[in-house]
Amino acid sequence: MSNVALEVKDLVKSFSLDGATIHAVDNVSFQVKSGEFVALVGPSGSGKTTMLSILAALLAPTSGQVLIDGQDLAQMDEKRRVKLRREKIGFTFQSNNLIPFLTAQENVEFMLRLNGQANKAGRMRSAEILARLGLNDRLHNLPAQLSGGQQQRVAIARALIHNPAVVLADEPTASLDTERAFQVVETFARLVHENNRAGIMVTHDLRMCQYVDRVLQMQDGKLVRVYETKDEIMGLAMETVKH
Amino acid sequence: MKNILLAFYLALKEVFRNKGRFLLVSLVIALITLLVLFIAALGEGLANGNRQYIANLDAQLIVFLEKSDFIIPSSRLETNTARTVRRVDGVADAGPIYTSNTEIVSLQEPLKVSMLGAEPGRPGMPEILEGREFRGGEARETVIDRGVAIRSGIKVGDEIEIRSTQGTDDQFFTLEVVGLVDGQSYAFQPTIFVPVTTWEKIRPQSEADLNSDTPYPNIIAVKLEDPGQIELVKARLLANVPNIEVADIDTTINNVPGYSAQQGTVQTQGFFTLLIGVLVIGGFFQIQILQKVPQIGVLKAIGSSNGVVGWAAVIQIVVVTAIGVAIGGGLTYVFSLFLPATIPFVFDGVRSIAAVILLLLIGPFGGLVSIIYAVRIEPLKALRLG
Secondary structure, three states: OOOEEEEEEEEEEEEEEOOEEEEEEEEEEEEEEOOOEEEEEOOOOOOHHHHHHHHOOOOOOOEEEEEEOOEEHHHOOHHHHHHHHHHHEEEEOOOOOOOOOOOHHHHHHHHHHHOOOOOHHHHHHHHHHHHHOOOOOOOOOOHHHOOHHHHHHHHHHHHHOOOOOEEEEEOOOOOOOHHHHHHHHHHHHHHHHHOOOEEEEEOOOHHHHHHOOEEEEEEOOEEEEEEOOHHHHHHHHHHHHHO | OHHHHHHHHHHHHHHHHOHHHHHHHHHHHHHHHHHHHHHHHHHHHHHHHHHHHHHOOOOOEEEEEOOOOOOHHHOOOOOOHHHHHHOOOOEEEEEEEEEEEEEEOOOOOOEEEEEEEOOOOOOOOOOOOEEOOOOOOOOOEEEEEHHHHHHHOOOOOOEEEEEEEEOOEEEEEEEEEEEEEOOOOEOOEOEEEEOHHHHHHHOOEOOOHHHOOOOOOOEEEEEEOOHHHHHHHHHHHHHHOOOEEEEEHHHHHHOOOOHHHHHHHHHHHHHHHHHHHHHHHHHHHHHHHHHOHHHHHHHHHOOOOHHHHHHHHHHHHHHHHHHHHHHHHHHHHHHHHOOOOOOOOOOOOHHHHHHHHHHHHHHHHHOHHHHHHHHHOOOOHHHHOO
């Protein structure tokens, strides 16, 4: 862990609803370093998804700064934000993750195509990363021919193939059974660490926090607590199991 | 350029991997194409049947009797009008044309034909394709349209018998076929040409007409020395020849009885078929885009530009439409091979080409709403709908 890949400073996102102002994200600041895997947790309506949307350059903040690899999102026009998403960010979503008419390998290679890196070496790299995720016999399968866990692993490969600075995961285990959910998050964590990327995972499922380096807990738009030590994090994860 | 290549990649992969679904839409477009081309070809055939003789005249102006409203059957000119017309400055030649209908009865199935009287070598008499022109005077000779020859099996050298009702009696006349001309349909019927004096003798006529031997031409076809001086010569004709009105070829065709109404009907049918095509294609692609909202959201979220998404939609619509039009064109051609000769079906000409171009355009036009919708989908949909 060394460089700061993602820095959030005094971030505020407000919406107007029936004349009232709602602070979906309320003055939040944190940093994520390269090689660090962070979980963003909190109850529904706590502002996790809004935060992730801002970090993904999909939503503009009301005030504050988001720096990805040193670049300030607030200073960018839409064209540059699209370029940033393409080059600096890797994504996995809850579901509908993959392009249904592309095979597993084509889905992964698509990120390389977007970045003008679709060549023989890229093809080899995509096959290699999918093989590492245990999908070497599924390269030419369409998403519909893959299980939910396999689809998520393909999405993880796609999120990492172009060496982004930041990898964002929006509830990656939401549609998976427990066993597959653990496998997916463990794989995700391993690849984030191995590739020295900054990983942020939004999750409801606190059990998944056992694989992360830090947990940011949000409530009512505010960052209310940060779990940093292994004990604290494991305590949080185990607490859910007990309940 | 990178955007276009990516768009091609996405569009073609999706079509290829969902062949069944897209082929189904292509087949719907093919059926619309079949209908549109069929209507266009019928329109062309009907138009030809009505106007072919007039359109192929070696003339630029047509002289009618004054106040005949450019309607050929309503016009009956003085016999010496053609000579007067020929003396007008700028007129290269003028040929009187006499029209009527008759029936060839010497066939297994009687064949109704237009019988036209014309002077050999003058405007109004078409170029001979096979055989020779008829002699003048009262020669019982005829030159027939190839349409008559094809439908009846009549050859040059054969004799035909025609029936004309004169007064209250049916009269039968025998004519020797001395030549063939091509593509001279008039008033939806193939034509036979006869010398003017013969025409006057054998044409169907009323009791009153039987007392006269003088043939009166319906119209006079005028060939100009300089076809670029239509308006000038027209003005001279109107100034120098009494009791006439003058029209160019297009006006004459548009005033052929029933022509405009018929073409208007056919064009309206074609227009509504195209409109249905636009709605069908638009509806299909709109539904497809609605189904793909999360997918498009993901594409945008991971860094695809609006250009890639928009072009992919356009390319997909164009490909599916082109395949449909190609299948439809092929089907129309195959159908045309099995149509009887009596159906006026002309599968060429400007109208068919225009129909194909319009069919290719209705895809992108019909899909316009869905393309705009696709471009406007927010990448946030990937998170919110995910």
